[in-house]
Amino acid sequence: MPSQPPSKPVIVCVVAARPNLMKMAPILRAFAKPDFAARPVLVHTGQHYDADMDSDFFTALDIAAPDFRLEVGSASHAWQTAEVMRRFEPVLDQTQPAAVLVVGDVNSTLACALTAAKKNIPVFHVEAGLRSHDRAMPEEINRVLTDQVAELLFTSEASGTSNLLREGIGAGRIHFVGNVMIDTLRLRLSSAPSVAQVLRDANLAGFIADGAPYALLTLHRPSNVDEPQRLRSLLGTVARLSADVPVLFPLHPRTRAMIHQHDLSDLLDAPGLACMQPQPYLAMLAMMQAARMVLTDSGGVQEETTALGVPCLTLRENTERPITVTEGSNAIAGRDPAVILALSRDILRFGGKAGRVPQYWDGHAADRIAAAVNTWFAQRRRRRP
Known part of the structure; x- marks a missing residue:
């Protein structure tokens, strides 16, 4: 044998x-x-x-x-x-x-x-x-x-x-x-649903008119959500921004828990702010790709927005992914409300930077x-x- x-x-x-x-x-x-x-x-x-x-x-x-x-x-x-x-x-x-x-x-x-x-x-x-x-x-x-x-x-x-x-x-x-994360993005992007479908699935049909600009927010870092005063400041800033542009906010479980623990739910009541359950991967891709801008404290989202050419504001004082800033569409906004609002409004007026896709x-x-x-x-x- x-x-x-x-x-x-x-x-x-x-x-x-x-x-x-x-x-x-x-x-x-x-x-x-x-x-x-x-x-x-x-x-x-x-x-x-x-x-x-x-x-x-x-x-x-x-x-x-x-x-x-x-x-x-x-x-x-x-x-x-x-x-x-x-x-x-x-x-x-x-x-x-x-x-x-x-x-x-x-x-x-x-x-x-x-x-x-x-x-x-x-x-x-x-x-x-x-x-x-x-x-x-x-x-x-x-x-x-x-x-x-x-x-x-x-x-x-x-x-x-x-x-x-x-x-x-x-x-x-x-x-x-x-970047292996971009391998996945490039393979799956064509399978992403429409934003309208995502909103219908989230019982938010009609919240954003077809083709109208909106911002997407993700927030989950302990340094942002575990400190009540910092979380209050960020949510208040987003509520103010939502008067200028609708904001979609898929709520991370940790963030939702901290909002309830610190009695900050009233800050989510702004009419231009729509909270959502955590979204599937393809739904998140759809919302990122069509957003006028993304506000985030996630490293992965910084990379995905750079690959998509979507302006991104990082709600931290630093990033471990500097190429998203030097070559990509990301900017470090920090946590100062005045800076976040000024940068956001510049993007709404002038479009923000698209950057370029990094090597490999x-x-x-x-x-x-x-x-x-x-x-x-x-x-x-x-x-x-």
């Missing part, structure tokens, strides 16, 4: 929250090709989990069900990080992977990277090198520490490579591949990641005695 070909080594791929799914979807497609050197195993830690939205994102992005669900849930940073590590270790013992691939900068990213590194399993980090240079952001700690234990570091913009080199990481471990945001970042991983496996085989 002919001998059976050797089984492929396992590469464990980790997701934890909906933005991770948008980044992982193209990677899993690239890893599913016959010439890829390993067999992917998908782990969902459940760090941020909503049954309905989770199912929608897996369906919209054409991702198969995870091989493992850790169902960690929300908690403090320390508890969540520790619990992910505790639940992830048995997965590694069971699967015996050749490598672990993590994306982004959530607590699960760091937790799984640390668990793998302590078991001498190589770590690959997608979106490596992004830096806000603000150590008060929990995500910044996760980024820096994950990059320090990673063996392969995949950067989405040139600043990421520069940051890693400055931090002493060898150039041979760094691969500038582009071309829909093929995942293919470049797969090629680099294949090369790593080939070199690994040659090093074996």
Whole structure:
């Protein structure tokens, strides 16, 4: 009988929250090709989990069900990080992977990277090198520490490579591949519904006339929503802006909870402000693409608006994605109401900047990641005695 070909080594791929799914979807497609050197195993830690939205994102992005669900849930940073590590270790013992691939900068990213590194399993980090240079952001700690234990570091913009080199990481471990989130955007954009359909589904039919300008708001960062005075100021600013242009506001669960906890619901009563449930991925793409402007504290939304050429105002004092400002359509508005309103009204009057699409945001970042991983496996085989 002919001998059976050797089984492929396992590469464990980790997701934890909906933005991770948008980044992982193209990677899993690239890893599913016959010439890829390993067999992917998908782990969902459940760090941020909503049954309905989770199912929608897996369906919209054409991702198969995870091989493992850790169902960690929300908690403090320390508890969540520790619990992910505790639940992830048995997965590694069971699967015996050749490598672990993590994306982004959530607590699960760091937790799984640390668990793998302590078991001498190589770590690959997608979106490596992004830096806000603000150590008060929990995500910044996760980024820096994950990059320090990673063996392969995949950067989405040139600043990421520069940051890693400055931090002493060898150039041979760094691969500038582009932005996997834009791979997903480019593949799925044509499937997005009309804004009118999104509004009908949200029971907001007629809130915005066909073709009329509107703004889209997303707000979820703890630094913005967990401090009641800061949240009050931002919501008040948006209420004032809604007198100039209708504002659509899909409410993140964390933000909704903080609004109720701090008794700020009255600030959502402005007639030009429409609150919505968290929206499916394709609905968000539709609303972003047609918006006159987007106001956000999300890093991913900064990238998506840059790819779409839609003016974006970041409601933070910094960004870990500077290329969205230097080349893209993003501007740092901070949290000062006067600045936010002035910049917003300039966009309404003059249109704002469209920017340009950065290098390698071309829909093929995942293919470049797969090629680099294949090369790593080939070199690994040659090093074996």
